[in-house]
Amino acid sequence: MRMSKTEAAANTLRSELGFQGGAVNEKELRKVLERKGYFLFYYPFGNDSFSGAALQDHNVKVIVINSSHTLGRQNFTLCHELAHFQLHNIKNHIDGITPINKEKEKEADYFASCFLMPHDEVIKFVEDNNSKKLDLITAMKVSAFFRVSFQAAVIRLAQILHIKKIPEDLLNASPVKAARLLDLSPELYESNNEIYWSxxxxxxxxxxxxxxxxxxxxxxxxxxxxxxxxxxxxxxxxxxxx
Ligand SMILES: [Zn+2]
Incomplete structure (x- = not known):
């Protein structure tokens, strides 16, 4: 099956990059990718602008991330762009601007989701937390632990727990407010407007x-x-x- 091939590719890359169990910290991932020869460029292009880009010139692979978006989203975008390199051998792609086959976009999203939230790791996490269900608290905990947006955590939990319909109120929840209530750091749900390049x-x-x-x-x-x-x-x- 196509999807499971994507998941396998994400798991393989995860171990190749030296990430064992648990979450992938974005700072660690940045260092590892730079050591592998990737160039990363973070810049606040504006909230309504593209989320990221995968560009290649000869052997130089560049990933551009829009830091006007929330940190959780940036972390997901980084892995989405990685997927374009790993799976699609893309040369010049700006998300939301360069025309691309929708299937490839979905595949890149699924790859990012599996890379950051591997099936077994999420199961282990929810079992350890005694909350094997899709609700606000579980999704917030998964999001905070795996360093992704609340929305990405909700989608991944629904996939893993085989929940076909995500409750409406969950989709409309404010992660910033929820983080405050649960005493979690709000950093993943806010933009940091970082300017960085390798x-x-x-x-x-x-x-x-x-x-x-x-x-x-x-x-x-x-x-x-x-x-x-x-x-x-x-x-x-x-x-x-x-
Ligand atoms: Zn894309």
């Missing part, structure tokens, strides 16, 4: 290439200039670190 890993990779003689000093300086850094200054700082 320049550190880019600089370190370039420096390593320079040290190994794979690129010339001229090339290194040019690369630094392209990302808005003074190459001589970067070299001084890095030499000081050695």
């Amino acid at each position: 320049s550190t890993s880019y600089i370190l990779l370039a420096y390593e290439a320079l040290q190994k003689g794979k690129i010339s000093t001229g090339k290194f300086l040019k690369m630094m200039e392209e990302i808005g850094h003074d190459g001589y200054e970067v070299l001084d700082n890095l030499k000081g670190r050695d």
